[in-house]
Amino acid sequence: MTMHEAIRPSRRGLLKGAAGAVLLGFHLPSRQALAQGLPAAGSQPELNAWVVIHPDGRVVLRMAKTEMGQGVRTGLAQMFAEEMHCDWSKLSTEYVTPGQSLARNRVWGNFLTAGSQGIRSSQEIVRKGGAAARMMLTEAAAARWGVPAAECSAKDSVITHAGSGRTLRYAEVVTEASRLTPPSDVPLKDPAQWAVIGKPLPRLDTADKTTGKLVYGQDLRMPGMLIAVPKRCPVFGGTVQSFDAAAVSGMPGVRHVLKVGDAAVAVVADTFWQAKTALDALPVEWDTGENGRVSSETISAMLDEGLTAPEAFIGNQQGDARAAIAGAARRVEATYSYPYQNHAPMEPMNATVVWTAERCDVWCPTQNGEAALAAASQAAGLPQTACDIHRVDLGGGFGRRTVHDWLADAILIARQVPGTPVKTMWTREEDMVQGRYHPVTKCRLVAGLDAENRIVGLHMRISGQSILSTAFPGGLQNGRDPVQFQGLNAGGAEGAIGYTFPNLLIDHAMRNPHVPAHFWRGVNHNQNAIYLECFLDEVAHATNQDPLALRRSLMANHPKHLAVLNAVAERIGWDKPAPAGIHRGIAQQMGFGSYVAAAAEVSVSDKGQLRVHRIVAATDCGHAVNPRQIEMQVEGSFVYGLSAMLYGACTVKDGAIEQTNFDTYNVMRIDEMPEVETIVMPSGGFWGGVGEPTIMVAAPAVLNAVFAGTGRRIRNMPLGDQLRQRT
Amino acid sequence: MATLNINGQSVQVDADPDTPLLWAIREHIGLTGTKYGCGVAQCGACTVHLDGQAVRSCVLPVSAVTEEQKIVTIEGLSPDGSHPLQVAWRALDVPQCGFCQSGMIMAAAALLAEKPRPTDEEINEAITNICRCGTYRRVRAGIHQAAAAGGATAG
Numbered sequence: 001m002t003m004h005e006a007i008r009p010s011r012r013g014l015l016k017g018a019a020g021a022v023l024l025g026f027h028l029p030s031r032q033a034l035a036q037g038l039p040a041a042g043s044q045p046e047l048n049a050w051v052v053i054h055p056d057g058r059v060v061l062r063m064a065k066t067e068m069g070q071g072v073r074t075g076l077a078q079m080f081a082e083e084m085h086c087d088w089s090k091l092s093t094e095y096v097t098p099g100q101s102l103a104r105n106r107v108w109g110n111f112l113t114a115g116s117q118g119i120r121s122s123q124e125i126v127r128k129g130g131a132a133a134r135m136m137l138t139e140a141a142a143a144r145w146g147v148p149a150a151e152c153s154a155k156d157s158v159i160t161h162a163g164s165g166r167t168l169r170y171a172e173v174v175t176e177a178s179r180l181t182p183p184s185d186v187p188l189k190d191p192a193q194w195a196v197i198g199k200p201l202p203r204l205d206t207a208d209k210t211t212g213k214l215v216y217g218q219d220l221r222m223p224g225m226l227i228a229v230p231k232r233c234p235v236f237g238g239t240v241q242s243f244d245a246a247a248v249s250g251m252p253g254v255r256h257v258l259k260v261g262d263a264a265v266a267v268v269a270d271t272f273w274q275a276k277t278a279l280d281a282l283p284v285e286w287d288t289g290e291n292g293r294v295s296s297e298t299i300s301a302m303l304d305e306g307l308t309a310p311e312a313f314i315g316n317q318q319g320d321a322r323a324a325i326a327g328a329a330r331r332v333e334a335t336y337s338y339p340y341q342n343h344a345p346m347e348p349m350n351a352t353v354v355w356t357a358e359r360c361d362v363w364c365p366t367q368n369g370e371a372a373l374a375a376a377s378q379a380a381g382l383p384q385t386a387c388d389i390h391r392v393d394l395g396g397g398f399g400r401r402t403v404h405d406w407l408a409d410a411i412l413i414a415r416q417v418p419g420t421p422v423k424t425m426w427t428r429e430e431d432m433v434q435g436r437y438h439p440v441t442k443c444r445l446v447a448g449l450d451a452e453n454r455i456v457g458l459h460m461r462i463s464g465q466s467i468l469s470t471a472f473p474g475g476l477q478n479g480r481d482p483v484q485f486q487g488l489n490a491g492g493a494e495g496a497i498g499y500t501f502p503n504l505l506i507d508h509a510m511r512n513p514h515v516p517a518h519f520w521r522g523v524n525h526n527q528n529a530i531y532l533e534c535f536l537d538e539v540a541h542a543t544n545q546d547p548l549a550l551r552r553s554l555m556a557n558h559p560k561h562l563a564v565l566n567a568v569a570e571r572i573g574w575d576k577p578a579p580a581g582i583h584r585g586i587a588q589q590m591g592f593g594s595y596v597a598a599a600a601e602v603s604v605s606d607k608g609q610l611r612v613h614r615i616v617a618a619t620d621c622g623h624a625v626n627p628r629q630i631e632m633q634v635e636g637s638f639v640y641g642l643s644a645m646l647y648g649a650c651t652v653k654d655g656a657i658e659q660t661n662f663d664t665y666n667v668m669r670i671d672e673m674p675e676v677e678t679i680v681m682p683s684g685g686f687w688g689g690v691g692e693p694t695i696m697v698a699a700p701a702v703l704n705a706v707f708a709g710t711g712r713r714i715r716n717m718p719l720g721d722q723l724r725q726r727t
Numbered sequence: 728m729a730t731l732n733i734n735g736q737s738v739q740v741d742a743d744p745d746t747p748l749l750w751a752i753r754e755h756i757g758l759t760g761t762k763y764g765c766g767v768a769q770c771g772a773c774t775v776h777l778d779g780q781a782v783r784s785c786v787l788p789v790s791a792v793t794e795e796q797k798i799v800t801i802e803g804l805s806p807d808g809s810h811p812l813q814v815a816w817r818a819l820d821v822p823q824c825g826f827c828q829s830g831m832i833m834a835a836a837a838l839l840a841e842k843p844r845p846t847d848e849e850i851n852e853a854i855t856n857i858c859r860c861g862t863y864r865r866v867r868a869g870i871h872q873a874a875a876a877g878g879a880t881a882g
Contacts, residue, residue, distance in 0.1 A: 001759050012874050067825030069860045092863030098747025112825040212801035214758015216826060219759035227754075252743055265769035272763075273743070273750040346772060346859050395762070395826030396859050424832045534834040628820065632865070636823055662857060671851035673863035 043099040045178055047136065048078065049107040050129035053174040057157055059086045062096045064108035065118045066367050067205065068394035069636075070691045071629035074120035076126050078625055079119070082128030082196040083188065086170065087157040092204065096292070098369035099388035111369040113216050114402045114519060115494075116592035116689020119625055123687055128186045133177075134481050135186065140177035141168045145711055170272035190686060195368040200628035205393070216395045217350045219364040220276060222421040225352070226255055228413045229275040229425055230266035234433050235288035235655035239263050241573060242285045250277040257282065260412045272425055291514045292655040294398035299440060299513045299652060300337075306509030307444045312392075313510065315485030319503035321448075324457025328448025331540050334535055336445070336715045338464075338527035340650040341438035342665060343520055347395020348362030348431040349406035352423040353414035355380055358669065360387040360411060365394040367401040376403035379411035398640070403436050403471065422638060432665060433657045436518030437650055439465035443531040448503075451639050453543035455554070457503035458490065460531065465517045466510050467524070484508045486524040487696065488532065493688075495525060496590040498561030499533075499554035515652060521640055522695035525591045530645075530717065533587040547572055547704065548586055554565070560683065562621055563590055564597040567679050574579045581611060585704025589696040594688030597618040598638075599703035600674075604709050608724035612642065612672070612702055618679040622686035631678040633690045639678055641698030644668040730794035731804070734803025738795065745789035748782075749773040751814045752800060760801040760829045771856030774830035775800050781837035781853075801829035804836060811873035812836055821869045823860035831856050836868050845873050855882070 046052050058635040059078050067073040073093050081088055092323030101108050109125045134154050141159040145166060152161050157170040158667040177327055191197075208214040233239060243265050245257035258266045265284055269275035306312075325331060351364035360380035366372040369389045377384040395400060410424035426434070441464030448457040466481035473481070488497035488506045520526070540550040548569050555562040567589040569575075578584050581603050588597035601614040616632050647666040651658045659665040699717070706723070707713050714722055729740045731748075733756060737785075740755045747766075752758050752775065761784060764772030768783040776799040777786045777792065804810050806871065812832050815821075822828045831854065838845055839851040847855070850870055858866070 047782060070824075073825070202817075203826075206817050206820055206822055208834060209828050210816040210823035211804075211808045212758070212829045214825055216760070216762075218763060219753075221757070221759075271742075271746075271750060271754045273746045273754070277743075277745075324832065344859060346824065346857065347762070348764075389770075394823045394824055398859070428767070471851065491769060538795055632820065632823060634862050636861030639863060640859065643859075661767050662765050663767060668863070669857065669859075670854045670863040673867070676864055724816075 001705065013378040038695050045175070047178050048129060048182055049104065049131050050126070051133050053135055053170050055362060057087060057169060057171050058090045058092065058722065059084070059157065059170070060225065061091060061093045063093045063107065064096055064101065064369070065122060066113040066369070066391060066394060066397070068113065068232050068236070068367065068397035070118060071203060071626065072113065073205055074201065074706040075119050075625045076122065077204060078201060079123055079126050080130040080198050081335070083127045084134045085154040088201070089198065090157065095391045097390060100372040101370070102373070102384055105330050112371070112402065113367045113397070114399055116690070116691040116693065120593055120687035120689055122577055127188050131186045131188055132182050136177040136180045136185050137170050137173055139180055142171040144168070144176065146604045158566060166370045171560050175545070177431070187247055199626065203629070215392060216347055217352065217363065217392050217648035218347055218353045218425065219393065220363050220392070220423060222352065224345045225421040225423055226268050226270065226417065227272045227275050227425060228266045228268045228410070228422050229272065229279050229427060230260055230264050230286070230409055230413065232409070232434050233265035233286045233288065234657070235286065235291050236290040236516060238286050239289040240284065242266060243281040248282045251278040256276045256417060258413060262534050264409055266413050266424070268422060270414065276427060283643040287422055288655055294514055294650045294655045295402055295653055301444045303337070303440065303463045304515065305459055306511045307442055307477045310462070311509065312401070312461065312507035313480035314507045315504070316497065316504060317488050317504040318501065321459045321477050321503040323456040324503035325446055325448035325459060328456050329451045330449040332449065332539050334445050334538055334713070334715060335442060336534070336675055337442040338440065338530065338717045339648070340440050340515060340652070341520060341644055341648040342432055342435040342659070343396055343398040343400035344432070344665060344667065345394070345396025345400055348427040348428055348669070350409045350424060351410035352421060353410050354419070354421050355411060355414040356419050358383050358386060358634060361390065361714045362388070362407065362411070363390045363392060364394055364407060365397070365401055366397070366404065366407070367397045371402065371409055374409050376411055380415065389534050398521040400436060407438070408589050418708065428662070429660045434658050435650070436471070436516050437656070437658070438520035438526065439467055439517035439524070440513065441465060441527055443527070445531060447649055449539070449543065452686040454619045455501055455539065458501045460506040461509065462507070463509040465512050467517045467519060469510070469512050470516045479510070481508070481510065485528070486525055487528045487589050493593040496519055498558045498588055498590055499551070500557045501554065514528070514655070515657070522711045525589060525696040526641070526644065526694070526699070529587065530695040530700050530703065533589065533697070534703050534713070534715070535708060537704045541707070551588070551650070559589055560646045563683070564588060564595045564618040564620050564681065567681060568597045568599040568616045571616045571677060571679060572601065574599065583705045583709030585701045585706070585708055587697040587700035587704060589693070591696055592689035592693050593622065593686065594690060594693040596697050597692040598694065598697035600705045601703040602702060602709060604706060604723055607650060610719070611707060612674040612724055614675045614677070616677045616679065617697070619690060620681050620683050621688035621690050622682055622684060623679050624682040627680045630680050631688045634674045634678045637692065637694035638698045639673065640703065641670050641695035645699035645717060646672070646719050647701060649720070671677070692702065729789045729792070731789065731792060731798055733798040734796060734800060734861065739851065740789060742789055745788050746796070748775070748784040748787045748789055748792055750768065752778045756800050758800050761831060762826055766826065769857065770827070771834060772827050772830040774833040775855065776833060776837055777836065779840055801833055802830065810836065811876045813841070815869040815872040819860055819865050819869050819872065821865040823862055827856055827858045829860065831866055835866070835873070839870070839874055845870065852855060
């Protein structure tokens with residue numbers, strides 16, 4: 001066999017090395033199998049695209065979505081098992097490749113695992129896959145018995161004929177079932193009949209995460225593999241002017257010193273440490289161009305200009321807010337800001353590539369196998385049918401792994417070492433300065449109040465960076481970025497505002513610095529919720545109203561928003577005094593299809609030390625597939641959202657990001673973790689996401705509590721040491 | 728050529744003397760349960776035991792480790808995932824993406840060996856590892872559960 005053959009690892013092929021090391025085993029499928037895009041050789045024949053049943057009763061569900069810690073593997077399996085009636089204890093999953101999907105007319109649907117879409121965008125197709133499998137198995141059993149299928153039922157992978165009591169296991173009829181024509185009409189259960197969906201089942205994949213056995217992209221090993229460590233021009237848009245390969249090419253283990261595209265260099269060596277050591281010593285001159293003069297100060301001035309600019313894209317408009325504010329008895333005004341932030345998943349970017357002139361295979365952690373395949377094809381100079389992406393579980397994603405700049409560079413490196421497996425690994429430093437950042441924005445809010453302190457008009461002017469402009473320009477609508485208004489829209493699943501104002505104007509002056517912005521867990525909700533929820537708190541305090549009462553007065557038309565808000569208010573005891581020294585804040589927001597609210601209890605010491613003691617969170621995600629997993633996502637969302645609020649800031653100097661590691665980009669540790677009480681209150685009738693929504697309310701609930709305790713209104717994120725400074 | 732005592736076995740490692748222990752473990756010995764997260768001793772994903780103490784292997788050169796010193800990695804914590812922390816981790820579904828959890832468990836195991844029933848404050852001081860998924864609440868609960876199950880006596 002040569003390296004021209006595709007190399008595919010399989011779970012069964014994992015071999016134990018001498019010292020307990022995990023080595024990837026290989027089997028090499030035939031060219032015919034590759035051409036047909038068939039699943040990994042050695043599998044049982046499939047029943048349908050979704051499922052393989054082994055003779056010993058094991059049921060393997062195929063997954064298009066990616067597991068990155070959010071629990072989608074277990075959630076999808078529950079939805080599938082609900083309809084298939086298979087034995088849960090023998091259910092496992094495997095990833096399909098986007099190449100297989102391409103060859104089968106996208107039978108597994110969309111691979112994108114982002115936007116809290118993992119469950120809600122695939123629930124129907126996965127449930128129908130399970131139901132169709134059950135129907136075919138039942139029909140095959142009925143045919144063998146010569147009885148009507150309607151007289152048979154299935155439970156725990158066993159089909160029973162009601163009249164005779166005869167039984168057959170799924171594994172006994174799977175061959176016959178696989179020859180049947182799949183049913184065209186696949187009815188799904190009424191949610192009232194669900195027995196697996198809605199159960200707090202433990203995850204299917206926890207054990208290997210406690211023993212070090214789970215193989216992440218960083219851990220991949222192949223015979224003859226080399227390690228590449230790249231460095232891209234630290235100023236976005238800059239290029240390589242020159243580099244002195246000879247200065248490091250004799251260093252231990254160094255095999256190649258390469259230019260990667262026009263903007264990066266890489267050292268390829270036998271080990272990571274050798275490659276990194278040589279890269280650190282490699283003299284490189286960069287041409288940083290115009291962007292080399294950009295700083296956080298120039299970006300801030302650019303956004304300030306947008307706050308009052310005459311032209312802006314309208315996101316939500318009711319009545320005439322400007323006129324209402326002009327004629328108001330009183331005005332409340334404030335300006336907020338939100339910085340760049342890095343996703344900083346624990347596992348830095350990496351990809352393992354084997355490239356030849358005929359074929360390119362990639363093993364990598366990605367949130368979107370199909371987008372990875374497209375990026376691979378382009379970088380490899382090969383058609384998508386000659387490439388494929390073999391996924392591994394992610395060491396964190398948070399949106400960073402929906403974009404494949406790192407993969408393209410890894411392929412450009414591998415193209416220069418044809419036929420050799422090359423694992424490209426970013427250092428943490430590279431990961432920090434080559435991010436795709438949470439966008440930077442500011443927001444000026446003006447409320448007009450009448451003589452009775454009722455809001456007669458609200459104007460929210462957002463100024464700053466559009467994600468779609470860099471990430472997906474095709475999604476712009478006549479230049480307007482609809483994603484900018486998440487949580488502020490008049491309606492829609494991705495974020496409907498929870499208040500009714502007599503006059504409202506929410507608009508966006510788009511100002512795009514050169515630093516690339518991207519989807520970052522929670523996306524534009526993160527700042528939009530701070531802007532609106534903290535400002536409403538300002539209006540309440542300015543007018544001596546209770547923040548909860550003010551909100552309720554605006555929410556008569558928004559019962560689902562109100563229900564989660566009421567739930568956290570009741571649980572935290574809003575109508576009773578807080579314990580001595582403890583102060584409370586509250587916030588709500590709707591997004592990613594779900595309604596969430598949070599109430600926080602905090603204290604702030606005389607020296608300005610903030611402590612978040614307790615947070616109550618409520619989630620209405622319509623249908624709750626696994627309440628335990630939702631609790632885990634809510635707890636984790638507070639860590640992600642509060643890390644951003646407390647510390648998250650990437651600043652720009654001479655065109656480059658200044659923060660290079662966790663010592664300058666701090667995040668929450670265990671000592672700052674509050675007690676979290678999660679209320680899961682699915683109201684049914686819709687499917688909402690759970691991976692992101694709670695992040696939206698984490699910061700505003702805590703910031704409102706900080707104000708209640710200190711009278712200090714924090715308007716510029718992150719909090720940093722602002723409470724330690726005198727006003 | 729360095730000789731390391733890792734998970735009870737003596738292993739010859741052909742690494743440059745300044746190679747951090749992390750990379751000797753991962754690339755030369757081939758045990759990949761110990762992770763690279765930051766390389767500057769901030770995140771703790773690389774935590775292993777050196778003579779029972781939790782150390783961040785990403786900043787410890789192999790030349791600073793003697794062949795008598797006992798290194799234990801996540802693969803050597805228990806033969807079959809039966810350390811009370813691993814049992815508690817599974818019972819409480821502590822991991823999310825799981826990438827930091829080898830380091831979390833190794834840091835927690837060193838803590839329990841020293842303090843069999845740690846207080847919350849002692850956990851705060853000993854567990855400074857970073858988890859971006861945000862598993863901290865369950866990490867704390869897992870340590871307490873393992874401690875109650877006699878975590879100090881195993882591993």
